Amino acid sequence: MVAAAAAAVVSMGLGAGLAAVAALRHGKPLHPRGAVVPARMELAGAGTALGVLGERAVLDVTARFSRAVGLPAPLPDVQGLALRWRGRGGPNDLLLASTGTGRWTRYLLTARPRPLGGAFGSLMPFASPAGPVLVGAVPTGVPGRLVLRWASPRGPWQPLGVLTWRPGRHPDADLRFDPVRHCPDGLATYPWADRLRRYAYAWSRRASGAAPRAASSSAGVVTGRSQTNPRHT
16 A cells, blocks of 8 residues: 555656646657657567567567657767557557666666667566566667567566667657557556556646647657757757
8 A cells, every 4th residue: 555655656746747848848748759760570489478579470560769858969868769569459569768787777777879879678577477577678789670688677688589670860750659558468567567657647648738749840860870860950
């Protein structure tokens, strides 16, 4: 009861703050601009305990690279990678952010100037038949290619698959991802994680939806080295 109440209080605080930012920006409070890229996710068959992500399959994916605060490059910012594909009952969303990879640093957001300058992680674990699992991605040094991985909360990272896309200039799009309602098939989110997100998502979306949205005319460059945005350069 105490933990649930604490999570709700934190979520309301986040929701109020993000709603205020959304109203001031007349749009998304976080990840306001980015680059949307058609991509392909090749899954290596890591095991049925990982749901759809553990299957051996090739999925067409919509990927969005973005900066959390929206600071202009080359200033450091928390980098975001959102993936969407068609699931059994609707869209599946996977949201990753720039993090460390160690036993503890995988739970810490990191700011960096380039989207592919380090690892991405899910921060919060998914509930699976095998217990809590984290999902991550790391650059390979090859433009347009990330290696996907999974791990138990403090266990070693293990292969999951590969994400590939065509590097270059890509426009943004008005997409709204939801890691709770659109959780990947075969996985689930934990109730405490849902409580943390509940008000933050609902209030910020209500504020940004009620305000006039800025035109999505930006275009980003997603390569193996950097991402730039003409609106900031």
